[in-house]
Amino acid sequence: xxxxxxxATKMSxxxxxxxxxxxxxxxxxxxxxxxxxxxKVGILGSGDFARSLATRLIGSGFSVVVGSRNPKxxxxxxxxxxxxxxxxxxxxxxxxxFVAVFREHYSSLCDLxxxxxxxxxxxxxxxTEQEHLQHRESNAxxxxxxxxTCTVVKAFNVISAWTLQAGPRDGNRQVPICSDQPxxxxxxxxxxxxxxxxxxxxxxxxxxxxxxxMPLRLLPGWKVPTLLxxxxxxxxxxxxxxxxxxxxxxxxxxxxxxxxxxxxxNTTLPCVAYVLLSLVxxxxxxxxxxxxxxxxxxxxxxxxxxHWLQHRKQIGLLSFYCAAxxxxxxxxxxxxxxxxxxxxxxxxxxVANKSHLWVExxxxxxxxxxxxxxxxxxxxxxxxxxxxxxxxxxLNWREFSFxxxxxxFVALVLxxxxxxxxxxxxxxxxxxxxxxxPPTFTLTLLVxxxxxxxxxxxxxxxxSRRLAKIRRGWEKDxxxxxxxxxxxxxxxxxxxx
Numbered sequence: 001x002x003x004x005x006x007x008a009t010k011m012s013x014x015x016x017x018x019x020x021x022x023x024x025x026x027x028x029x030x031x032x033x034x035x036x037x038x039x040k041v042g043i044l045g046s047g048d049f050a051r052s053l054a055t056r057l058i059g060s061g062f063s064v065v066v067g068s069r070n071p072k073x074x075x076x077x078x079x080x081x082x083x084x085x086x087x088x089x090x091x092x093x094x095x096x097x098f099v100a101v102f103r104e105h106y107s108s109l110c111d112l113x114x115x116x117x118x119x120x121x122x123x124x125x126x127x128t129e130q131e132h133l134q135h136r137e138s139n140a141x142x143x144x145x146x147x148x149t150c151t152v153v154k155a156f157n158v159i160s161a162w163t164l165q166a167g168p169r170d171g172n173r174q175v176p177i178c179s180d181q182p183x184x185x186x187x188x189x190x191x192x193x194x195x196x197x198x199x200x201x202x203x204x205x206x207x208x209x210x211x212x213x214m215p216l217r218l219l220p221g222w223k224v225p226t227l228l229x230x231x232x233x234x235x236x237x238x239x240x241x242x243x244x245x246x247x248x249x250x251x252x253x254x255x256x257x258x259x260x261x262x263x264x265x266n267t268t269l270p271c272v273a274y275v276l277l278s279l280v281x282x283x284x285x286x287x288x289x290x291x292x293x294x295x296x297x298x299x300x301x302x303x304x305x306x307h308w309l310q311h312r313k314q315i316g317l318l319s320f321y322c323a324a325x326x327x328x329x330x331x332x333x334x335x336x337x338x339x340x341x342x343x344x345x346x347x348x349x350x351v352a353n354k355s356h357l358w359v360e361x362x363x364x365x366x367x368x369x370x371x372x373x374x375x376x377x378x379x380x381x382x383x384x385x386x387x388x389x390x391x392x393x394x395l396n397w398r399e400f401s402f403x404x405x406x407x408x409f410v411a412l413v414l415x416x417x418x419x420x421x422x423x424x425x426x427x428x429x430x431x432x433x434x435x436x437x438p439p440t441f442t443l444t445l446l447v448x449x450x451x452x453x454x455x456x457x458x459x460x461x462x463x464s465r466r467l468a469k470i471r472r473g474w475e476k477d478x479x480x481x482x483x484x485x486x487x488x489x490x491x492x493x494x495x496x497x
Contacts, residue, residue, distance in 0.1 A: 044098065066083065106143055122156065383404060
């Protein structure tokens with residue numbers, strides 16, 4: 001099967017720019033005419049995606065002919081250089097036809113079977129969630145069954161109409177492609193490159209169902225971390241409600257329910273942020289423990305641990321989000337009417353008792369507490385920024401590992417000191433145990449302290465050298481004899497594979 005001519009390579013660098021530019025716009029605002037020798041591409045459909053696709057193809061140097069059931073009505077919606085005609089005429093000359101219609105309208109194209117014979121049909125449709133569950137075969141496979149004499153390629157279904165118009169820099173560059181014919185995939189891949197995108201070979205047309213499921217997923221990597229964060233928030237909120245609101249009401253008849261919207265939330269957020277941050281580094285400790293016990297890195301981790309390791313980025317970002325909210329809530333506390341009343345009542349009591357209220361220990365504690373909190377939040381901000389793909393891609397492996405591992409552990413230590421400074425001696429005061437429940441900060445310290453102690457143990461030579469050898473390929477009771485370099489600098493540079 002003959003493939004489509006490739007557009008001049010000089011245009012590849014220009015495809016990163018938005019499509020509507022001075023080069024493409026005439027004085028009257030219409031797109032410039034496409035050269036007559038440009039490769040011709042057909043489009044069946046006149047919806048939003050078809051119009052954006054036609055605009056992008058013309059800007060990439062292709063000649064576009066659009067097939068519509070009512071060309072007179074839809075011609076004004078397309079660029080002036082696009083030829084809008086009846087469907088029978090639109091499919092006569094192009095070798096590649098984009099099918100930009102819904103699945104239920106595929107049968108209306110059966111009248112074009114003779115004209116479409118031997119051509120490449122590019123299916124760009126997406127099913128709804130209900131349709132995806134209802135049909136066992138993908139839209140592309142269904143289209144292939146209706147037109148057995150054509151070669152069907154699944155592509156462009158993950159690209160939005162906005163991305164086609166604005167350019168790949170403002171959207172996802174990757175375009176998954178699948179087909180049973182390698183020649184057809186190569187032809188479409190060349191078109192994808194010419195349009196400024198990056199083709200990704202997904203294999204045969206049997207993969208089309210998986211490709212069509214991609215746009216239906218809503219943040220798949222965030223589901224478990226979000227549920228974890230919500231679960232921790234609910235648990236800590238209920239615990240703080242019992243201690244700070246219910247206990248005063250039951251024991252002393254004081255109405256503290258006004259604390260629910262702000263104060264209890266502000267007490268809960270740092271607990272969630274602190275525990276989530278510790279859960280980012282706990283799986284690394286467990287993985288290192290397994291490697292030490294097994295004496296090799298070539299055995300798979302359990303599925304639950306593997307999934308946990310893959311979700312560390314999302315858990316860390318949620319930790320930063322909760323910490324940032326805690327900072328905002330803390331700044332808003334002096335604005336609350338209840339805080340103002342308490343401050344006035346404290347001043348009145350001080351004047352009535354003629355006392356000088358100044359506790360040196362409390363002053364120092366609060367100064368250190370706030371300073372450690374600011375440092376911890378600043379370090380978390382740096383971790384969050386470097387997790388962005390645009391920043392992470394500019395760092396080499398050692399730089400990224402230093403920021404995410406070393407600075408991340410520093411953030412955990414700073415947060416632990418921040419929590420300990422907040423608690424101070426409260427854990428040893430009997431009146432702090434309300435309904436025999438310990439203060440909330442003592443519960444949050446459990447997991448982080450385990451992580452910090454385990455990290456400290458791994459720094460001991462007996463553990464660190466063995467772990468470094470394992471991560472460089474050494475195996476216990478294996479045939480491979482391995483000796484670490486004597487230079488301690490080289491040991492520190494050992495890749496954590």
